[in-house]
Amino acid sequence: MKILITGAAGQLGTELRRQLEQGKSALGEIPEKLRRATVLCTDIGVEGMRELDITNRHEVAAFVRHHQPDVIICCAAYTNVDGCEIHREDAFRVNALGPRNLAMAAEEIGAKLIHVSTDYVFSGVDNGGVALDEACGTCPVSAYGQTKLLGEEYVRQFCSRSFVVRTAWLYSLTGKNFVFTMMNAGKKFGKLTVVNDQLGNPTNAEDLAHHLLKMVVSKEYGVYHCTGEGVCSWYDFAVEIMRLSGVGAEVAPCTSDEYAAAHPEAARRPAWSALENRMLACTVGNEMRPWREALESFFEQWRARQQ
Numbered sequence: 222m223k224i225l226i227t228g229a230a231g232q233l234g235t236e237l238r239r240q241l242e243q244g245k246s247a248l249g250e251i252p253e254k255l256r257r258a259t260v261l262c263t264d265i266g267v268e269g270m271r272e273l274d275i276t277n278r279h280e281v282a283a284f285v286r287h288h289q290p291d292v293i294i295c296c297a298a299y300t301n302v303d304g305c306e307i308h309r310e311d312a313f314r315v316n317a318l319g320p321r322n323l324a325m326a327a328e329e330i331g332a333k334l335i336h337v338s339t340d341y342v343f344s345g346v347d348n349g350g351v352a353l354d355e356a357c358g359t360c361p362v363s364a365y366g367q368t369k370l371l372g373e374e375y376v377r378q379f380c381s382r383s384f385v386v387r388t389a390w391l392y393s394l395t396g397k398n399f400v401f402t403m404m405n406a407g408k409k410f411g412k413l414t415v416v417n418d419q420l421g422n423p424t425n426a427e428d429l430a431h432h433l434l435k436m437v438v439s440k441e442y443g444v445y446h447c448t449g450e451g452v453c454s455w456y457d458f459a460v461e462i463m464r465l466s467g468v469g470a471e472v473a474p475c476t477s478d479e480y481a482a483a484h485p486e487a488a489r490r491p492a493w494s495a496l497e498n499r500m501l502a503c504t505v506g507n508e509m510r511p512w513r514e515a516l517e518s519f520f521e522q523w524r525a526r527q528q
Contacts (some may be wrong), residue, residue: 222254222255222257222258222262222291222292222437222488223258223259223260223288223289223290223291223292223437224241224258224259224260224261224290224291224292224293224294224437225261225263225285225290225292225293225294226254226260226262226263226293226294226296226390227263227264227273227275227293227294227295227296227297227319227323228236228263228264228293228295228296228297228298229263229264229267229270229296230262230264230267230270230522231273231296231395231396232265232391232392232393232395232396232426233266233296233337233391233426233429233430234262234294234296234358234397235393235395235426236288236393236426236427236429236430237294237296237430237433238262239285239430240261240367240427240430240431240434241255241256241258241260241434244256245293245350246427246428246430246431247427247428247431247518248348248428248431248510249426249431250295250437251431251432251434251435252432252435252437253335254438255434255437255438258450259296259399261290262287263284263297264297268402269333273316273364275295275297275318275319275320275322275323275473276314276315276318276319276322277322278284278321278322278325278467281322281323281325281326282322282325282326282329284326285323285326285327285329285330286326286329286330286370289325289330289332290330290332290333291333291442292333292334292335292370292437293323293327293332293335294319294330294335294337294433294437295317295319295334295335295336295337296337296374297306297315298315298316298337298369299312299315299316299365300365301313301365302341302363302365302488302490302507303486303487303488304365304367305364306363306364306488306489308346309368309473312364312365312368313368313371314481316368316369316372317366317368317371317372317373317375318327318375319372320372320375320376320410321372321375321376321378323380324375324378324379324380324383325377325379325519327380327382327383327419328379328380328381328382331382332382333382333383333437334376334380334382334383334384334432335383335384335386335436335437335444336372336373336376336383336384336385337386337388338355338369338370338372338373338387338388339365339369339388339389339423340387340388340389340390340422340448340491341361341363341365341366341369341491342359342361342366342369342373342387342495342497342502343357343359343360343361343366343417343491343493343494343495344359344360344361344362344491345362345490345491345492345493345494346492347420347492347493347494348493352452352495352496352497353446353494353495353496353497354446354496354497354499354500355443355444355445355446355499355500356499359460362489363488363490364488365487365488367433368381373385373444374528376428377444381455382440382442383418383442384441384442384443385443385444385445386429386433386436386444386445387444387445387446387447387448387496388422388424388429388444388446388447388448389421389422389423389424389448389494389496390422390423390424390448390449390458391424391426391429392423392424392425392426392462392519393425393426393427393519394519394523394526396524399423399455399458399459399462400462400519402413402461403411403458403459403463404466404468406454406470407462407463407466407468407469407470407472408468408470410470410471411470411471412470412471412473413459413470413471414449414461414472414473414474414475414477414480415455415456415458415473415474416454416455416456416474416475416476416477416479416480416490417454417455417456417457417474417475417476418454418455418476418477418492419454419455419477419490419492419493419494420450420452420453420492420493420494420495421448421452421453421491421493421494421496422448422450422452422453422494422495422496422512423447423448423449423458423512423515423516423519424447424449424509424512424515425449425510425512425515425516425519425528427515428447428449428508428510428515428518429447429448429519431508432447432501432505432508432509433447435505435506436505439504439505441501441504441505443504444500445498445500445501446498446499446500447498447501448496448498448509448511449509449510449511449512449515450498450509450510450511450512450514451460451513452512453515454470454474454513456472456474457506458512459472459479460472461513461515461516465516465517465520466520466523476519477490477510477519486521
């Protein structure tokens, strides 16, 4: 089997590469078929990786025809939520046209496509405290969410062997994420103010990657939610980060309106983006860990790396 990973230097791409190399994750062994897989890694401007501009349809088509991957995992995205509001064309090219180009190329050679999307495709309006499953209607309110939703639609339109996988609040041992941002800010300032009225699901990239690799060997195509189990606020998440990291900074809650007043340039964030992993449970199996358990496992690995 040959697997192409785009955005392979990012948080999720790095974790996928690690699991394919080691043959396992904290959740167990990956499918045996994948332990002999050939892995092609692409990213822009990363030493040691092939460059592939996913916004260029002709370049993508030629690359895919030449390498003939069995599966394409699209981790590449323009994820700067505030930047998407300012650079809408760039966001459109990467988040919408990129997945379209990969979908068309995958369909041409009969490959599977696994496309990673986001909770931002929803409106963020609380629907009575019920987590959103894959049957719920989408209605993004930000440029990031709008372009990611169009990318989803293109994938489903142009590739018959596709998985669209929505995740949220992703963190990992590499790259920039909320966990490291809170740790660094806590060390620097000793006190943090974090919103407590935006709720969702923190997701360990290790758990997400494990499930994507289960999809690689599956034919259960469709739309998936794949997030940590349980719901919390960004404030709750930050408090747990301070406790488990040993930073011990004080965390004070604030409202979204208070945060927006202090940061008027920031894009709107969903107030309610808690997702339900219903499709996982009905198909390849939902092994996503409770978010506190997955975060504790993350810090065990992080401490081991510090030694």
